[in-house]
């Protein structure tokens with residue numbers, strides 16, 4: 001009888017101990033995960049929320065843009081960089097939909113005005129609405145060009161030239177990385 005009691009106690013102690021170890025491990029796992037989430041998500045979510053809820057013009061700090069955008073997006077949109085020709089997602093795309101600003105989500109161009117310019121960058125002969133983009137004279141690289149920017153967030157999009165097709169004869173030469181296609185699923 002005494003042996004049984006000792007055995008039973010040993011079994012109970014073992015079960016209790018292993019349960020304790022298990023729950024301690026669970027706790028440490030969830031804490032670790034929680035901390036990684038905390039390190040990046042709330043700030044980013046707060047900036048995205050600011051973009052979503054701001055009507056009209058948005059102004060974020062460089063640090064906020066850096067947190068929100070990929071390094072390539074930041075280089076092109078905020079530092080006026082240019083992606084290499086024939087490397088972007090959209091230069092060859094024939095998909096229907098609305099091209100939005102990849103930085104702030106504003107509607108910029110419609111696939112209806114996209115044409116194959118052979119330049120290796122997505123090209124449009126007109127913006128979706130004139131107020132959506134604004135232009136600025138650009139004399140960097142020793143050439144006079146007209147820069148195209150997103151009216152809402154001032155992100156660099158590309159340049160506009162006078163050698164496009166009718167009816168406007170304009171060619172909006174835009175970096176793929178500055179765009180995000182909102183695909184029109186009903187058009188096919």
Ligand SMILES: [Zn+2]
Nearest residue numbers: 101104150153
């Ligand atoms: Zn924008």
